[in-house]
Amino acid sequence: MMSDLLNLSQISPVKPLLGRTRWVMGNWKMNPLTVQDAVMLAQGCQQRYAQCVETYPQCRVGIAPGPLHLVSVAQALGHLPMDLIAQDVACHSMATGAFTGDISAPQLHAAGVRWVLVGHSERRLVHGEHSSVLEAKLQAAIRAGLGVILCVGEQLHERENGQAQVVVLAQLAAHLSSLQALSTAQVLIAYEPVWAIGTGETASPGDANVMHGIIRDYLTVQVPHLSQVSILYGGSVKADNAAALAACTDIDGVLVGGAALESGTFGPIIEAFATAMV
Ligand code: PGA
Numbered sequence: 001m002m003s004d005l006l007n008l009s010q011i012s013p014v015k016p017l018l019g020r021t022r023w024v025m026g027n028w029k030m031n032p033l034t035v036q037d038a039v040m041l042a043q044g045c046q047q048r049y050a051q052c053v054e055t056y057p058q059c060r061v062g063i064a065p066g067p068l069h070l071v072s073v074a075q076a077l078g079h080l081p082m083d084l085i086a087q088d089v090a091c092h093s094m095a096t097g098a099f100t101g102d103i104s105a106p107q108l109h110a111a112g113v114r115w116v117l118v119g120h121s122e123r124r125l126v127h128g129e130h131s132s133v134l135e136a137k138l139q140a141a142i143r144a145g146l147g148v149i150l151c152v153g154e155q156l157h158e159r160e161n162g163q164a165q166v167v168v169l170a171q172l173a174a175h176l177s178s179l180q181a182l183s184t185a186q187v188l189i190a191y192e193p194v195w196a197i198g199t200g201e202t203a204s205p206g207d208a209n210v211m212h213g214i215i216r217d218y219l220t221v222q223v224p225h226l227s228q229v230s231i232l233y234g235g236s237v238k239a240d241n242a243a244a245l246a247a248c249t250d251i252d253g254v255l256v257g258g259a260a261l262e263s264g265t266f267g268p269i270i271e272a273f274a275t276a277m278v
Contacts, residue, residue, distance in 0.1 A: 020230050022246075022273045023188060023253030025062040025085060025149070026260025027117065027234070038069035039076040046077055048270055053081055056274035062115060063260070065104055074112040083114040085149065088123065090260050091136035093143050100137025105144030116141045119151040119171065121194045131174035139248075143188060149188045149255070150175060152215075157196035164193070168211060169218050179223050189215060189231045190255045196235025200256060205244040205251070208233045212250035239268035245253070246276035 026045065032038055036166045042063060049061045064085035074084055090102035108116065123129045129137075141148050152171040154164040172179070179187065191211050196203050199276050203211075211229045220227040220261040221231065231247055234255035245251050253273060 014036075014037040018250045020228055022059040022276070023062065023230055023232055024059065024266075024270045024273050025064065025083075025115075025190075025232065025253065025255050026266055027085075027087065027120070027255055027257050028260060029087070029122070029257060031065055031188045031261055035069055035072045038065050039072055041076055041261065041263065042073040042082075045260075045266055046082055048263050048267030049082055051267075052270055052274040059270070059274040061270055064117060070108075070113065071111050084112055085115040085117060086113045086146075087117050087120070089116045089118070089137050089141050089146070091133050091140060093140045095144075103223060105146055108141075109144045109146055113146060115147040115149050115188070117149050117151060117190075121151065121153055121192060121197060125155075125194070131171070135175055135178065138175060140184065142178070147181075147186050147188065149177075149190050149232070151190040151192050151255070153192040153194050153197075153235070159193065159195065164211065165214055168215065172215065172218060173222075176222060179219070179226060182226070184226060184229045187226070187229060188253075189219075189229060190234050191215060191231060192234035192255060198236070200236050202236040202238075202241050203233070205241070205248050208245065209248035209250050212248070216250055237269060239265055239272070242269040242272035242278065246273045 032041060043061055052059060060083060062083035062085045064087050066087065086108045088103045089108060090099060095104050095106035119134045138148050152168045154167040158164055158167045193203050196202060215231055219229060230252035231250060232253040232255045233251050237245065237254045237256045238259050245254060254269060256266065256269055259269060
């Protein structure tokens with residue numbers, strides 16, 4: 001399928017223990033409908049994570065409820081072992097003020113949020129967010145003490161034209177000076193090929209691992225202190241492909257959409273990444 005287009009299949013079957021943190025992050029997007037359902041989902045995820053966290057402390061889990069549900073989820077779970085992620089943030093550094101519809105980075109921080117997604121393809125493509133807006137969001141988040149999950153990924157026609165690597169590296173290059181000022185505790189990279197998001201079409205573990213290696217090589221040269229940053233894969237990650245992804249040397253975690261909407265499907269993905277480290 002998609003992977004045949006590239007003929008890249010260098011799966012590394014044995015994952016050496018590199019000491020990078022493993023991440024399983026759920027992006028709930030505009031789901032679920034009610035606050036009650038969001039709280040129940042969060043509690044279910046927390047329960048699944050609690051079963052792993054003591055044995056595998058190097059695997060961490062985050063959830064990204066929608067903005068309407070963030071506070072209720074944070075309150076219902078109390079002191080979270082999971083990280084709370086915001087799906088978006090205002091593109092300026094004001095904490096409060098006349099910005100209709102915005103949620104500021106300091107407001108998110110005050111609500112207990114730890115990370116914010118920046119550059120998700122649904123923001124780039126549906127909302128037309130270009131690198132200057134994304135850069136402003138990144139800066140605002142960092143100034144407020146939030147970590148940034150910087151999402152990059154090519155579209156199908158770009159992959160078919162052999163442009164995948166150029167596109168992904170250009171998306172990173174657009175934020176190079178900010179990345180140079182960040183530590184590995186402040187940033188995660190999520191590689192999410194657009195053609196694999198919500199389509200059921202996953203990049204093969206080999207293809208994903210190759211792109212992760214390219215990203216890591218680029219960072220190693222351009223931002224050497226981020227050479228060991230965690231790089232997550234996203235795009236139709238499911239319970240049945242998580243173990244193969246977790247076995248790849250350069251895939252440090254996953255950003256999960258559809259399969260994060262039930263703890264019964266999210267739980268096995270957590271377990272796959274937690275146990276892949278041993
Ligand atoms: P998906 O979404 O797992 O439903 O493909 C991933 C994402 O958009 O982060």
